[in-house]
Every structure is written in C-alpha cells, then in structure tokens.
Amino acid sequence: MNKPLKISRYPASDNRSLKSYSAADEYILNYLSEHKIDTDEVAVFNDRFGYLSLHLIDNNPTIISNYKSQEYAIINNAEDNEIDIDKLKFQSPLESLTNNIDLAIIKVPKSLDLFRLYLIQIHKSSTESTRIVCGFMTKYFTKQMLTIASEYFDVQEQSLAWKKSRLLILSVPKTIVNTDIINTLPHENLNGQEVIIKQYFGVFSAKHIDYATQFLIQNLELDSEVERVLDVASGNGILAYEISCLKPDVELHLLDDSYLANASAKINLNDQEATFHYAHNLVDIESDYFDLVVCNPPFHFEHENNIDIALELFHGIARVLHEDGRFLCVANLHLNYKTHLSKIFEQVEVTAMNSKFVVYECWK
Ligand SMILES: C[S@@+](CC[C@H](N)C(=O)[O-])C[C@H]1O[C@@H](n2cnc3c(N)ncnc32)[C@H](O)[C@@H]1O
Structure with missing residues (x-):
C-alpha cells in the first residue's frame, strides 16, 4: 500500500516550503x-x-x-x-x-x-x-x-x-444528527431589499459577505452599454448577483474552482439566467468577449497564502476582456496588486480605497 510515489503540486510553486503532502x-x-x-x-x-x-x-x-x-x-x-x-x-x-x-x-x-x-x-x-x-x-x-x-x-x-x-x-x-450544510447570510442588496444569501459549508466567508467584496459592491457602477459580465472566483456568486440586481438583462458568467461555491452561486442566482464555469483557470473562456470582469481574487488556500493563482487569473482576464472592456478588482491594500496588474494591463487606476481595501479598474 505504501510504495513511494512522486506527488507534485498543481500549480507548481517556486516556494520550496510548500509541499505536496504532509x-x-x-x-x-x-x-x-x-x-x-x-x-x-x-x-x-x-x-x-x-x-x-x-x-x-x-x-x-x-x-x-x-x-x-x-x-x-x-x-x-x-x-x-x-x-x-x-x-x-x-x-x-x-x-x-x-x-x-x-x-x-x-x-x-x-x-x-x-x-x-x-x-x-x-x-x-x-x-x-x-x-x-x-x-x-x-x-x-x-x-x-x-x-x-x-x-x-x-x-x-x-x-x-x-x-x-x-x-x-x-x-x-450516532442515530440522530444535525444534517444542515448551508449557511445563511442576511444581506441588503443594491436595490435596498433585505435578502438571504446562501452558501454550502466550506464556501468562502461563512458568516457575512466578505468585507472586501462589500467595498467593491459599494463602488460598483455599470455603464449602460455593459452586456457581457464575468465574475471570476465567484464564490457564493454575490458579485454576479448584485450586477444582476443593477442590470437584470446582462449575460452573466461565473467561474470558480470550488464545486461547493458553484453550487451555492446557482442557489443565489436562482431566478437569473447565468453560465456557471466549474474551472480553475480561464482557458476554456472565449477571448475578447467580456465588457466587464469583476473579481475578489483568492489569496488563502487552506493554511497557505499565495498570490500566484491570482496572477494567473489576471492574465486570463486580460485575454477574455473585450478591447474596451473593464476589469474591476478588489484586494487587501497590503497586497499591493497595482505593481502586478500594471505588468498585465495597459492602464490601471485606483477607483476607491479605504484603510483596508482598494478597488482597481484595469483596461487592456
Ligand atoms: C476571495 S474569494 C471571493 C469569493 C466571492 N467572489 C466573494 O466575493 O465572496 C475567492 C474565491 O476564489 C476561488 N478560487 C480559488 N482558486 C481559484 C482558481 N484557481 N480559479 C477560480 N477560482 C478560484 C475560491 O474557491 C473562492 O471562492
């Protein structure tokens, strides 16, 4: 049972302290x-x-x-x-x-x-x-x-x-057990309605809508010509959901590496037609397609912190954005993503900032 195998990490990392097993x-x-x-x-x-x-x-x-x-x-x-x-x-x-x-x-x-x-x-x-x-x-x-x-x-x-x-x-x-597997998050949407966002156990930010995400939502403005929107690393689908509140007729796509995140987003976008991509990168997404991409990028992976995955997603986002498309990204201030984003996008601007978070707007 215990013959030694060579197990590699995916994606590979230059950080030698990150192992493929413990x-x-x-x-x-x-x-x-x-x-x-x-x-x-x-x-x-x-x-x-x-x-x-x-x-x-x-x-x-x-x-x-x-x-x-x-x-x-x-x-x-x-x-x-x-x-x-x-x-x-x-x-x-x-x-x-x-x-x-x-x-x-x-x-x-x-x-x-x-x-x-x-x-x-x-x-x-x-x-x-x-x-x-x-x-x-x-x-x-x-x-x-x-x-x-x-x-x-x-x-x-x-x-x-x-x-x-x-x-x-x-x-x-045990004979009788608690079988609840969904967390419920009370939330006021951009139309001023009190709603319940649902997510399966294990999906990002279990107790409340993530504070960085809330900051992006507060600063979300949609141009009237926006028709095709992609929510990358969509988690419970809250960003796509808010966009559908502002503009119900947009063509919405959501992408997340987590099965439970996708399943949760499907619940939250119940009434809305959307395409759900269960994927860990954007390789299967059409180039030059989207008018707007939104993202609160992943940073924590179990007990590890790593920005490599966010950077790979940014490259994919640049490819799938339409020529005049916009990328809105929220992140913790200390991550200083501007340096990285500026290597990938032609133009990067800070559109909102508070003591913890920053919203970047990028064009290719
Ligand atoms: C910071 S959370 C944001 C979730 C959601 N947009 C929100 O604001 O609550 C990041 C999400 O990235 C997802 N993720 C991690 N690695 C990914 C990858 N390689 N591709 C796509 N999604 C990924 C995680 O499953 C998680 O749902």
Missing part, C-alpha cells in the same frame, strides 16, 4: 498498514494533490473532490506515476456515497464547517463497522474538531503525535 498524510497511510486495514469500500476526502488516493489506488477509492484544480492535480500525478487514470473515481461533496463504506479518510480541512459537511456525508453511509481516519498537523488542532466529530460518531480515539501530526479515529455512528 506528515499527517504519511501518518494516515502508516496507520492503515499497521492496522491491516485493506478494503475496497473507501472514500477519501480533501486529498489536495492525490498523495492518499494514489497510494490507495489498488483499493479503488472514491475521491471526494471539491476543486477542479484538485482533480487536475490528481490526474497529472496519476499519469506521472503511470497509474491508469480510468481508475480515478471522482465524486462531488454533495453526492451521496453509494455503498455502506468501511473506511473514510479525511485530511481535515481548515474550514471546520467543511469538516462537518464531510462527516454528514460519511455518516449517511456508515455502519457499526465503518472507521473514519482523520489526519491533521497538530498546530492546526482545535477542540472544535472534537466537538463536531462527537456530534456524528460515538467513539473518538486520538493517536499519539508523530512528526507533529495526529490522527483522530471515529466510529459508531
């Missing part, structure tokens, strides 16, 4: 091998680059993927290790696991809401003999992890620490 991943595999757990009814959650799924490929794992980039990374790593990609069985986090599973493996995500969503899905397919092996780096442990786990499984065992990582082993499903 001691927690190794600990999970060691645990399975020491306890001789060898089953074909296994589901793997939050395995970013495929370290766990590909080492367990002979067990025919169901890989629960919430990110298009994750699927892409795992496929690339399978090919690099000469693993038949037809063996990769991806499933979205909202799909029920088909069988009663013997084993679920979770690399515990930073969002404990998402951890809960995974436990709810596993709980539905668990029997008395199902074991759930959760791995995490000790520095990320919080008591809340145990509290949540105890709401779904009666037995919780904690391992000793190994290379600064630990395991939490769960079993014996």
Whole structure:
C-alpha cells in the first residue's frame, strides 16, 4: 500500500516550503498498514494533490473532490506515476456515497464547517463497522474538531503525535444528527431589499459577505452599454448577483474552482439566467468577449497564502476582456496588486480605497 510515489503540486510553486503532502498524510497511510486495514469500500476526502488516493489506488477509492484544480492535480500525478487514470473515481461533496463504506479518510480541512459537511456525508453511509481516519498537523488542532466529530460518531480515539501530526479515529455512528450544510447570510442588496444569501459549508466567508467584496459592491457602477459580465472566483456568486440586481438583462458568467461555491452561486442566482464555469483557470473562456470582469481574487488556500493563482487569473482576464472592456478588482491594500496588474494591463487606476481595501479598474 505504501510504495513511494512522486506527488507534485498543481500549480507548481517556486516556494520550496510548500509541499505536496504532509506528515499527517504519511501518518494516515502508516496507520492503515499497521492496522491491516485493506478494503475496497473507501472514500477519501480533501486529498489536495492525490498523495492518499494514489497510494490507495489498488483499493479503488472514491475521491471526494471539491476543486477542479484538485482533480487536475490528481490526474497529472496519476499519469506521472503511470497509474491508469480510468481508475480515478471522482465524486462531488454533495453526492451521496453509494455503498455502506468501511473506511473514510479525511485530511481535515481548515474550514471546520467543511469538516462537518464531510462527516454528514460519511455518516449517511456508515455502519457499526465503518472507521473514519482523520489526519491533521497538530498546530492546526482545535477542540472544535472534537466537538463536531462527537456530534456524528460515538467513539473518538486520538493517536499519539508523530512528526507533529495526529490522527483522530471515529466510529459508531450516532442515530440522530444535525444534517444542515448551508449557511445563511442576511444581506441588503443594491436595490435596498433585505435578502438571504446562501452558501454550502466550506464556501468562502461563512458568516457575512466578505468585507472586501462589500467595498467593491459599494463602488460598483455599470455603464449602460455593459452586456457581457464575468465574475471570476465567484464564490457564493454575490458579485454576479448584485450586477444582476443593477442590470437584470446582462449575460452573466461565473467561474470558480470550488464545486461547493458553484453550487451555492446557482442557489443565489436562482431566478437569473447565468453560465456557471466549474474551472480553475480561464482557458476554456472565449477571448475578447467580456465588457466587464469583476473579481475578489483568492489569496488563502487552506493554511497557505499565495498570490500566484491570482496572477494567473489576471492574465486570463486580460485575454477574455473585450478591447474596451473593464476589469474591476478588489484586494487587501497590503497586497499591493497595482505593481502586478500594471505588468498585465495597459492602464490601471485606483477607483476607491479605504484603510483596508482598494478597488482597481484595469483596461487592456
Ligand atoms: C476571495 S474569494 C471571493 C469569493 C466571492 N467572489 C466573494 O466575493 O465572496 C475567492 C474565491 O476564489 C476561488 N478560487 C480559488 N482558486 C481559484 C482558481 N484557481 N480559479 C477560480 N477560482 C478560484 C475560491 O474557491 C473562492 O471562492
């Protein structure tokens, strides 16, 4: 089970401190091998680059993927290790696991809401003999992890620490559990109506509309000739939603790497015709097409911070903008995106700024 594989990150990074797996991943595999757990009814959650799924490929794992980039990374790593990609069985986090599973493996995500969503899905397919092996780096442990786990499984065992990582082993499903997986965010839209924005657990900014996004919304003005709009890194779809409030007849496109984000945006844009792109870059989007692109770019990835992905998205945005199209981008002031944007766009202006955030307007 533990033959060494070469697992690369996707996208690759020059930052050598960023790894493609952690001691927690190794600990999970060691645990399975020491306890001789060898089953074909296994589901793997939050395995970013495929370290766990590909080492367990002979067990025919169901890989629960919430990110298009994750699927892409795992496929690339399978090919690099000469693993038949037809063996990769991806499933979205909202799909029920088909069988009663013997084993679920979770690399515990930073969002404990998402951890809960995974436990709810596993709980539905668990029997008395199902074991759930959760791995995490000790520095990320919080008591809340145990509290949540105890709401779904009666037995919780904690391992000793190994290379600064630990395991939490769960079993014996509880009979009655809370199965809510959607957060509700009260919000006043640009038409002055009180609305509820909904989002699945694990989607960006769970308690309120993100403050940077609110700042962009406050400074949002649409020219009357705007017809085609793209919301990049759309999350729960709030920016596209507000644009549809201002101009209901625009052709709206939303793009996000997260499956749960896309599913949430579909709820929030319920009445509005829109095209949803579940994608981690803009390669499949038509060039010179959009009059307006809006974006609050990603910066945090689990426990990592990285602007490389935002920069790649900016290049894609420049390509898909119409000749006279505008790109509106909001960011934290300290990220100083102007330097980067100016290398990609012909003209970059600051249109609004407060003590924390800045809105850039760019033309190509
Ligand atoms: C800062 S949030 C903004 C979300 C939403 N627009 C809002 O304002 O609440 C960034 C979003 O980028 C998404 N994301 C991360 N990497 C991405 C990528 N490579 N391509 C597209 N979206 C990505 C995340 O899933 C997240 O929803």
